[in-house]
Amino acid sequence: MPSASLVFQSIVLGVLLGGLYALLAAGLTLYFGVMRVVMIAHSAFLILAAYLAWYAHRETGVDPLLTLLVTVPLFFVAGVAMQRLLLTRLRPATLTMMSVLLTFSVALVIEGLLGYAFSGTQRRIRLGYSSASLEFFGARVAVVKLIAFGLAAAALLGLYLLMRHSRFGQALRATIQHREAAALVGIDTDRIAGYGFGLGLATAAVGGTALSLDTTIYPSLHWHWIGPLMAIIVVGGLGSVPGAAIAAMALGMTQSLLQLELSTTWAQTVFYVALFATLAVRPQGFFGGRLAQRF
Amino acid sequence: MSTTQRLSWRVAALASATALTAAGCGSGGGSEDSPDDPITIGVSLPLTGDFSEPGKGVERGYKAWAKIVNDKGGLLGRKVELKILDDQSNADRVVSDYEQLIGRDQVDLVLGPFSTRLVVPAARVAEEYGLLFVEPAGAAPEVFDQGFKNLFYAAPAVANDHYNHLADYILALPEAERPKSVAYAAMDDPFAQGTAYGLKDKLEKGGIKTVVDEVYPPNTTDFGSIAAQIASSKADMVVGGSQYQDGVNLIVALQQLNYQPKMAAFSTAPTEPEFAKAIGDKTEGILAPTGYTQHADYPSNKEFVEKYTEQFGKAPEEDEANAYTTGQVVAAAVEAAKCASQDEECQQKLVKWLRGNEVETVVGPLKWDDKGRPQSAHMIQQWVDGEIQIVLPEEQKEADLVHPKPKW
Numbered sequence: 145m146p147s148a149s150l151v152f153q154s155i156v157l158g159v160l161l162g163g164l165y166a167l168l169a170a171g172l173t174l175y176f177g178v179m180r181v182v183m184i185a186h187s188a189f190l191i192l193a194a195y196l197a198w199y200a201h202r203e204t205g206v207d208p209l210l211t212l213l214v215t216v217p218l219f220f221v222a223g224v225a226m227q228r229l230l231l232t233r234l235r236p237a238t239l240t241m242m243s244v245l246l247t248f249s250v251a252l253v254i255e256g257l258l259g260y261a262f263s264g265t266q267r268r269i270r271l272g273y274s275s276a277s278l279e280f281f282g283a284r285v286a287v288v289k290l291i292a293f294g295l296a297a298a299a300l301l302g303l304y305l306l307m308r309h310s311r312f313g314q315a316l317r318a319t320i321q322h323r324e325a326a327a328l329v330g331i332d333t334d335r336i337a338g339y340g341f342g343l344g345l346a347t348a349a350v351g352g353t354a355l356s357l358d359t360t361i362y363p364s365l366h367w368h369w370i371g372p373l374m375a376i377i378v379v380g381g382l383g384s385v386p387g388a389a390i391a392a393m394a395l396g397m398t399q400s401l402l403q404l405e406l407s408t409t410w411a412q413t414v415f416y417v418a419l420f421a422t423l424a425v426r427p428q429g430f431f432g433g434r435l436a437q438r439f
Numbered sequence: 440m441s442t443t444q445r446l447s448w449r450v451a452a453l454a455s456a457t458a459l460t461a462a463g464c465g466s467g468g469g470s471e472d473s474p475d476d477p478i479t480i481g482v483s484l485p486l487t488g489d490f491s492e493p494g495k496g497v498e499r500g501y502k503a504w505a506k507i508v509n510d511k512g513g514l515l516g517r518k519v520e521l522k523i524l525d526d527q528s529n530a531d532r533v534v535s536d537y538e539q540l541i542g543r544d545q546v547d548l549v550l551g552p553f554s555t556r557l558v559v560p561a562a563r564v565a566e567e568y569g570l571l572f573v574e575p576a577g578a579a580p581e582v583f584d585q586g587f588k589n590l591f592y593a594a595p596a597v598a599n600d601h602y603n604h605l606a607d608y609i610l611a612l613p614e615a616e617r618p619k620s621v622a623y624a625a626m627d628d629p630f631a632q633g634t635a636y637g638l639k640d641k642l643e644k645g646g647i648k649t650v651v652d653e654v655y656p657p658n659t660t661d662f663g664s665i666a667a668q669i670a671s672s673k674a675d676m677v678v679g680g681s682q683y684q685d686g687v688n689l690i691v692a693l694q695q696l697n698y699q700p701k702m703a704a705f706s707t708a709p710t711e712p713e714f715a716k717a718i719g720d721k722t723e724g725i726l727a728p729t730g731y732t733q734h735a736d737y738p739s740n741k742e743f744v745e746k747y748t749e750q751f752g753k754a755p756e757e758d759e760a761n762a763y764t765t766g767q768v769v770a771a772a773v774e775a776a777k778c779a780s781q782d783e784e785c786q787q788k789l790v791k792w793l794r795g796n797e798v799e800t801v802v803g804p805l806k807w808d809d810k811g812r813p814q815s816a817h818m819i820q821q822w823v824d825g826e827i828q829i830v831l832p833e834e835q836k837e838a839d840l841v842h843p844k845p846k847w
Contacts, residue, residue, distance in 0.1 A: 153671065264492050266684045268687060268717035270719045275721055277695045284695065289663075360683075360688055362684065399661075399664075400663070403665070404668065409627065412659070
């Protein structure tokens, strides 16, 4: 029987992990919500952002968080370009399926370029506060994990406010709910879809930077992430950002607590068990309500 | 471009064209053992794909070996020529590569590839043709369970014996200083797990309690929970059966939880050149087993380090040294048996000689049991004063083992 302090420590770790998962999955759910695009390359962009943060830190010594000033706008533009130049060329009837193939190849290209530019050597950002931690009611909270969690919270809150309280957000939500109707009331849905994609990719810049603070990175790392992230957005309800956030929290916490009694291998399968159960019992997801209808 | 330069270009082009034609005609003609013919040695290596980093290291080691041998006049007075194919880290390709090298190219000798996953299928081909198979990279127990009769692993020890010197050291400590409880975390991989469990078996026999025993899959990226269990157990010692990224991630996760063991040992990660860059100044006192060090004062190692550095611009690491050792072992057998060709009699002489003799190498003297397992142990290194130094065994040590380890 694990001690109370270990359980509490695991809950703290689970919350931090869940926050990071929520941030990483947010973009995926946006793409699917706006355009029915299954974006396999999302995690490759995460690793790309992590590499950019690592590279900038190695070359100039700047704090990786400062790279956000460059990577967030850069990824936004790249997202808009990717949507306008590549994804719009796919036929609407087969969009979802073909987007898997298209973004799969984008992921391979990113992985290849990272390997070419930085080699397969595993890298880690060396920060003065990498191993620093704070005491929190008897549990230890790592500073880098706290920063990553803060980034996730800020990015998700920003996303929420943008979606709820800006004209762009309203237009994006309208496009998500009913594209034709949105077009009829005068929304330029093509442009909105482009911006929506850019927004999703901008979250990848934030997520990748958060990831870079506390992980060893290498070009093929993205394959380890795409599975759990896909599971999260399906459980959360495809297209629902709050659904993905709740699912990410729940799964992160479950994984962390299961590890106390079961082995790591079993704890990791929680994603796939949840994915399977969701598809079998409630294919529209547990937290998002009807498929992609709500934000 | 000057005239002489242009001329030399032409000569080079002509020469290579002639060489190509000669090679074209030569194949299928069979190889006669004339004293002027080079000894051709076939290797397949993962130059691309998953194992390309270590694969290229092994390639450099083989090339350094061939150059040093040739500079001294070759083997049995004949030059050594390497024929290296790329198997793309693919177990099917490695089989067809060795089939091609042995069957079509009629190489005189073969050397092993990198990684257990490729060594086993490659060894099967060599065994089928009755060729001696010395390899630089199969430390996992399963390599030696296949019943190979011609296989020799050219390194000091198999995975389970990597921590032997450390086990002896711990069990010899006075009761009061000896760690009473140990936490083990190992990757689900025959090599990594083998190292940790070798130590676990010995310490448990010596009465030291195991308080955590975690196995994690190779794709684990989050080590928070494993670290939390280890920290909560307050074990006196932590042992990681790790490769690189998991070892680093686990160490940082343990540091984040402010866990301060009296002893910490991790395989592979601490000996990599990237390790200190990843962890910074928090490496002090971390122990690791290693099969090779540039500082070992075996005579051939000094020569290897010097000439390798001349050739490649930096000092060799463990992968390069393993390949070089493989070359040395084969060379010793060839010199003793006075033959180097595919015919059965010669290959059997080589195998028989290695079975009964000891070979001086860059990792020290090596000899093998009847399954090809080397009969030594790895050295133990420790981060002392910001540098990784040999602390065990006594004869090789550069610094005293620091125990208990300083806080990290």
